[in-house]
Amino acid sequence: MAEFAVTVIGSGSALPMNGRHPSAQVVQYDDLFCLIDCGEGTQTRLREYGIKPFKITIILISHLHGDHVFGLPGLLSSFSHLQRKEALTVFGPVGIKGLLDEIIRYTEMKINYPLHIVETNPTSLSKIWTKGNLDVFTFPLQHRISCNGYLLKERSSLYKLKKEVVESMRLTPDQIHQLQHGMDLEINGTTMPNHLMTYGEELLLSYAYCSDTQYSKMIIPWIKNVTMLYHETTFGNDLIDTAELTGHSTAGDAGLMAAEADVMCLLTGHYSSRYKDVGDLISEAREHFPHVLESIEGKKYSLRMLTQQH
Ligand SMILES: [Zn+2]
Ligand SMILES: [Zn+2]
Structure with a gap:
């Protein structure tokens, strides 16, 4: 089974404070490594x-505010110094x-390596990339400047065979292929019936x-039922006016979004530097989800692992 995991590299907002750094995450799917945002x-x-x-x-770059992109020129430059030969594709607004x-x-x-820069201006969910069993989509978010959300989705997996049953039946390769599909x-x-000889399809994983x-209701259908939703929680609920003014969300907004999109798990982040301890933000999100x-x-x-704990 392919690994599907998210490593948080930066979890703060504009200022690197309280041991937190600007936005960046690495999503690993099997042998594919995808960097989302690239703060300083x-x-x-x-x-x-x-x-x-x-x-x-x-x-994948969400938008051009510095806390999401100031680390990118340095990374691109280092790749050259280190003699990278593999192609690199950068998606962004x-x-x-x-x-x-x-x-x-x-x-x-x-x-001195093949660098492709692809600009996207999505108006709804649109597929931008596919490799092996993984599809990558982008969709519009609601921020002060153009901002793209991303959805990484496992496409399909083969049905797992009940080995003892299949071996005893001496099936042809063609029949095994039919069962796996x-x-x-x-x-x-x-x-x-297929279910007598297989365990069915594995649960397909997805990350938004x-x-x-x-907070925007428009986003809900695009992230519906994902395994893990990363949604920013820049502010506590008491700063709802500041959140609206700056195009950000409160922890309550993120919890509501997770509940309405019926996701399995909510990962919070992009915490304002005013919070040394984000325990209250987590509690506020938990009021909804x-x-x-x-x-x-x-x-x-x-x-x-999340799906196994659930
Ligand atoms: Zn930001
Ligand atoms: Zn921003």
């Missing part, structure tokens, strides 16, 4: 947490190409990333 200092912390930057094949092109030009940065078998004119954003996690930098959250 991300490359240093990737090394601290034992994630080899060369393993990253795609980078409209403007990211111009921003990176100018930085590359003014700093005379050499990029969820079909019943016709044997000597009799239909053998919503930062930075205000029970399974709430704090973002701890360096911690790896396994989606598959």
Whole structure:
């Protein structure tokens, strides 16, 4: 079974304070490593947490506020210094190409590996990338400037065979293929239901990333039923006016979103630097939804393990 896990690299908002750093996460699916957002200092912390930057094949940037993108030029530059040869694709909102092109030009940065920068301006859920069994989608969030959310979704998995049954039946490779794809078998004119010979389809895992954003009902259908939802909780409920003014969410907003989207688990983050301890934010989110996690930098959250605990 493919590993599907999220490692939090940065869990704070604009200011690196209280031991927290600006936004960045690494999502691992099987042998694919995807970096989501790249706040200042991300490359240093990737090394601290034992994630080899060369393993990253795609980078998804939510928006162009500095706390999500200031670490990207440094990372792209280091790849060149370290003789990266593998291609790298960076997805982000409209403007990211111009921003990176100018930085590359003014700093005379050499990029000696294939670098593709793809701008997207989604109006609803749209697929941007696929590899193996994983699809990556983007969708619009509700922030002060264009901001893209991301959804990473396992596509399909083969049905797991009941080994003892299948071996005793001496099935052909073709019949095994049919079983693995969820079909019943016709044997000597009799239909053998699939569930007698397989354990059915594995639960498909999915991860949605919503930062930075205000609470918006529009987002709910796109993140419905995901295994883990990351939703920003910049402010406590008492600062709802500040949240609205700055295009952010309160902890209560995030809890409500998790409940309405009927997700399995909510990962909070993008905490304002005013909070040394985010315990109250977690409690406020829990008023709406029970399974709430704090973002701890360096911690790896396994989606598959979550489903087993549930
Ligand atoms: Zn931010
Ligand atoms: Zn922002």
